[in-house]
Amino acid sequence: MNIPLFRQDLISWFEKEQRDLPWRKDKNPYKVWVSEIMLQQTRVDTVIPFFNRFMEWFPTLEELAEADEEKVLKAWEGLGYYSRVRNLQSAVREVAAEYNGVVPDTLEAISKLKGVGPYTAGAILSIAYGKPEPAVDGNVMRVLSRILLIEEDIAKPRTRKTFEEAVRRLIDETHTSSFNQALMELGAMICTPGTPACLLCPVREHCEAFAEGVQSRLPVKNQQKKTRDVPIAAAVISNSRNEILIRKRPSKGLLANLWEFPNYEVHASVATKRESFRQQFQEQLQVIPQLGEHLISIDHTFSHLVWKMEVFLGKAEEVSENIMNSHQMKWVAESEVEGYAFPVSHQKIWKAYQLLKSQSTNQR
DNA sequence: CAGACGTGGTC
DNA sequence: TGACCAAGTCT
Numbered sequence: 001m002n003i004p005l006f007r008q009d010l011i012s013w014f015e016k017e018q019r020d021l022p023w024r025k026d027k028n029p030y031k032v033w034v035s036e037i038m039l040q041q042t043r044v045d046t047v048i049p050f051f052n053r054f055m056e057w058f059p060t061l062e063e064l065a066e067a068d069e070e071k072v073l074k075a076w077e078g079l080g081y082y083s084r085v086r087n088l089q090s091a092v093r094e095v096a097a098e099y100n101g102v103v104p105d106t107l108e109a110i111s112k113l114k115g116v117g118p119y120t121a122g123a124i125l126s127i128a129y130g131k132p133e134p135a136v137d138g139n140v141m142r143v144l145s146r147i148l149l150i151e152e153d154i155a156k157p158r159t160r161k162t163f164e165e166a167v168r169r170l171i172d173e174t175h176t177s178s179f180n181q182a183l184m185e186l187g188a189m190i191c192t193p194g195t196p197a198c199l200l201c202p203v204r205e206h207c208e209a210f211a212e213g214v215q216s217r218l219p220v221k222n223q224q225k226k227t228r229d230v231p232i233a234a235a236v237i238s239n240s241r242n243e244i245l246i247r248k249r250p251s252k253g254l255l256a257n258l259w260e261f262p263n264y265e266v267h268a269s270v271a272t273k274r275e276s277f278r279q280q281f282q283e284q285l286q287v288i289p290q291l292g293e294h295l296i297s298i299d300h301t302f303s304h305l306v307w308k309m310e311v312f313l314g315k316a317e318e319v320s321e322n323i324m325n326s327h328q329m330k331w332v333a334e335s336e337v338e339g340y341a342f343p344v345s346h347q348k349i350w351k352a353y354q355l356l357k358s359q360s361t362n363q364r
Numbered sequence: 365c366a367g368a369c370g371t372g373g374t375c
Numbered sequence: 376t377g378a379c380c381a382a383g384t385c386t
Contacts, residue, residue, distance in 0.1 A: 039382040046372065046381085080370030083385080117384045137382045157365070184382055193380070194375085224378085225367075254369070302370060344371065367386090374380080 001147075006206045007172040007179065013202035014182030017189070019044070022051055027177070029103035029128040030061040030092075036123045037088050037115060041081060044188065050079050061103070064089060065096040073257060073341040082255060087115030105129045118160065126176040134167035135180045136160050139187025145219035146191060146209035155223035229306050233273035234263030234346075235281075235314040236353045237289060243331035245316065246340060254302070259340040261349055262329070263309070273310040281316075285323055289316040296352040300345035311349050313356075 018024070021044065023035035034054060038047045054075050058064040064072070069089065076085040091113035095103055103124065104110045111121045122135035134140075141154040141163050148166060152159045172179045190197045196215055198204050209215040237245040246259050264280040266273050274291055281289050292313035300307040324330065332340070337350060 036382070041369090041381055041383060042371080043373075043381050078371075080372090081383085083369070084383090087384085115384065119383055123382075135382080138380090139382065181382090188382080256369095300370095302368095304368060304370095365386105369383105369385090372381100375376105375378095 001206050003170060006170065006203060007175075009202050009206065010182045010186070011172060011175050011178045014178050014185055018181070018185055019189075022048060022055075027128050029105075029124060030064075031055065032124055032128040033103060033120075034088070036120045036127075037084050038079065040084060040120070042079065046079070050076070061092055061101055062096060065093045069257065070341070074339070077258075077341040078344055078347075082258060084115055086257065090114045091116060103128070105131065107131075107133060118164070122164075123180065126180045128177075130176050132168075132171050132173040132176050134164040134171065135184075136163045136167060137184060139184040139191075140167065140180075142193065142219050143183050143187045143191045146196070146215050147203065147207045149208035149212065149214070149218070151218070151220050153222050154219045155221050225304060227301065227304055227306050229308050231266040231273065232263050232307050232309045233266050233277035233280075233312070234261050234309055234349065235277055235289065235291065235312045236261055236295060236349060237314045237316050239315065239317055239331060241331075243333055244337055245319075245329060245331055246337065247330070248328035255343045258343050258346075260342060260346045261311075274312055277312065284327065285316075285319045285329075287316050287319050289314045295356065296349065298345055298348055300348075307345060309345065309349075311352070313353075 023031050035047070035051055038051055038054075057071070057075050058067055067089070069086065072085055072089050073082065076082055094113060095101060099109075104113075105125065107121055107125060110116055110124060111118075116124070119135055119137050122133040125131035125133045126135055138154070141159070144150065144163050144166050145152075145154065150162065150166075152162055167180075167183075186201070186203070190201050194216065198207070198210050198215060201207070201210070204210045207215070209218050239245070245262055247262055249255050249258050249260055251257055262281060264277055266276045274294075278289060278291055281287070292315070295311040295313050298307070298309040298311065300309065319329070342350065
């Protein structure tokens with residue numbers, strides 16, 4: 001390959017054709033950082049409104065550092081992979097305290113920050129600081145697997161190093177930001193999975209896979225993880241003051257620190273989900289709930305599992321303060337429920353509840 | 365290393 | 376409709 005010509009063709013195309021995205025208006029390291037975290041495993045179209053609102057709520061690194069975690073999680077509600085934003089705030093606080101609020105510009109320092117892995121480190125260093133570091137994501141591996149006809153399995157963690165070496169060889173050290181972003185932009189716009197738009201590609205003359213006509217079978221990617229079903233019984237429980245019972249999830253694991261309606265995993269030996277809920281609720285809170293009608297069934301698919309939820313209506317009273325606290329539970333007015341950050345599956349529960357309520361009101 | 369970790373869009 | 380995907384990181 002003619003590397004200088006490849007660089008020129010790639011970068012010229014990017015400078016001319018790049019999308020107008022909110023995080024490309026300037027190279028503020030904080031904004032670049034936030035955008036890169038949001039973009040992890042997440043589409044550009046999804047990220048745009050989240051990014052804009054996040055910058056309204058937390059315009060500077062200092063404001064994010066000083067914000068309540070509750071508000072930060074609310075800003076991330078619906079984006080997924082919530083540990084990203086908890087790690088981000090933790091890292092931002094680290095930068096505020098240890099680096100005088102300036103995002104570090106060395107690979108060693110920036111890589112120590114929570115949530116900043118090899119890709120994000122390279123992306124921030126190259127985009128915000130012009131450092132010639134590789135930023136190898138799924139796009140870059142797909143694009144370069146075709147251009148260089150590399151048949152290593154990109155699902156294997158070790159393979160990333162192969163592509164980092166390739167980028168170090170190819171990168172234009174005077175235009176690191178455009179070079180790295182161009183590789184990703186090309187992967188998103190032209191060199192797509194499946195059937196790439198090679199006739200529109202600015203670097204097809206440099207592409208070995210195109211020359212061989214094998215672009216559609218690259219990259220090689222072996223991985224198929226199955227999901228397992230998790231049966232769950234949940235309920236929207238209200239008290240005589242029309243307050244709703246919610247609880248905060250544990251600080252580690254799935255959907256950490258988000259809020260939810262009380263629910264329990266149901267075991268196969270239990271006859272019905274309603275009975276299972278009643279038993280587990282009573283055992284945990286020392287109160288017998290009055291379970292009413294079935295509200296909604298929700299199947300919610302995660303990356304690695306599926307919640308098969310049956311949701312009921314219910315009423316309860318007099319849960320002791322001690323028990324409430326030990327289970328991170330609280331009663332909240334209906335008008336305040338939406339101030340808490342819920343996973344999407346539980347947002348659906350709340351919408352179903354409100355719909356039912358508005359219908360029963362209209363009937364009168 | 366393999367699996368956990370979310371969600372919404374696409375073919 | 377059910378994979379498979381999308382600018383990864385942590386354990």
